[in-house]
Amino acid sequence: MPFRIAERRQDVFVQLIQRLRPIRGLPLWARYLSTAIIVLAFFGARFLQTEVQGSPFLLFLPSIVLSSFLFDRGSGFFATLFSTALAIYFFIEPRSSFMLQDIGSVLAEAVFFAVGLFTAAVIEALRTTVDALVASEESLGSSLSLLQGVIEGTPDPIFIKDREGRYVQANAVTARILGLPQERLRGRRDRDLMPEAVAAPIEAVDRAVMETRIPSVVEEMVIVAGQGPRCFLSTKAPWYGARGEVAGVIGIARDIHERKQADAELRAANAQKEVLLHDINHRVKNHLQSVISLLAMSKRRVKDEVAGAEIENAASRLSVLARVYDRLNVRDGERMATVSAREFLQGLCDEVGPVQIGLRPIALRTQIEDVALEAGTAVSLGLALNELLQNSLKYAFIDDTPGVVSVNFAKGENGEVWILEVADDGVGIPRACRHLR
CATH class of the missing domain: 3.30.450.20 (PAS domain)
Incomplete structure (x- = not known):
């Protein structure tokens, strides 16, 4: 209860200072005129008293306090000076004069004047502090209200x-x-x-x-x-x-409950799609292998060498397509199916090379950089490599002549294109070289 009473009194004092704020905005002449009237009112009350015990300055002190509280520090200083002058002239011997006869009167006047100035300064500082606290409280209240609005509106x-x-x-x-x-x-x-x-x-x-x-x-x-x-x-x-x-x-x-459920459903759908895609690829590869096997059986039955060569060429092309499907890679989030160039081309060389070389003293050297190839590009590139490699191994070396066939796949000098190179040191021109860009 004492704390609440003190808090209530403090609120009243602060509210009083806030209500008097318009008065402090009066023009300077109005404030000083009002201060003079207040001092004269206390002077009149003092003058009407025939006998007053103690110093005649004390009855002027309330006028200084009131002027400082109502207006500002300047008004308090003016009230101090005006009160001192009135007290000296009317109440201190010799009266009707500003002369002071003894040291006691001088000291009393000096103490009153100093107390008046100090009182005006203290009241001004108190009012300034209250104004600053009120402004800070208003700013804090506004910030808290804004913060509360953000929190509750989220x-x-x-x-x-x-x-x-x-x-x-x-x-x-x-x-x-x-x-x-x-x-x-x-x-x-x-x-x-x-x-x-x-x-x-x-x-x-x-x-x-x-x-x-x-x-x-x-x-x-x-x-x-x-x-x-x-x-x-x-x-x-x-x-x-x-x-x-x-x-x-x-x-x-x-x-994020709905989002988690949607993500789970999407992952399940992607997993099912991936399973279906792998199943389709597996079935396509199996069908291609079946067709290749049928072509191989047909070749053995065909007596015409030209027809047999065409069947063999068709089987070789289908083998390239089957190899692409075997290495097809579909990643989640990618729109295109891709094939590793190094794995695909090297595997093709490992498959064609031993079959065509046999026991001949021919070396097959490869240098293949890795890059992800789109499936359609990989098929075209594989068919070209298959054709070029078979031509070199079949026709570049006559009568078991030793030699070297090299397969290179790398980025060009300008860095914008990739170059497939199949070269041999067999018969014909000194270096048979074919490029596919």
């Missing part, structure tokens, strides 16, 4: 917990999610609102944030009133006290 739950995990502050969204009014939510812990199995991970993250002083972003399951468990993405950071100590944790969360 559609996401925002909360503050102390070191024991008790809710200190929470917006209306948080209270609605947890199923309690805001005033009843304060002082509660998560374990008081949710099952232990759900609350324990949440409280563990809160303790980790307070102990490490490192903000954390985690997914948490929360029991929402009337809906059951839902997934939230929570961002939590340490809440620091006035002395820099960790006083608790402050956090904001977002309901």
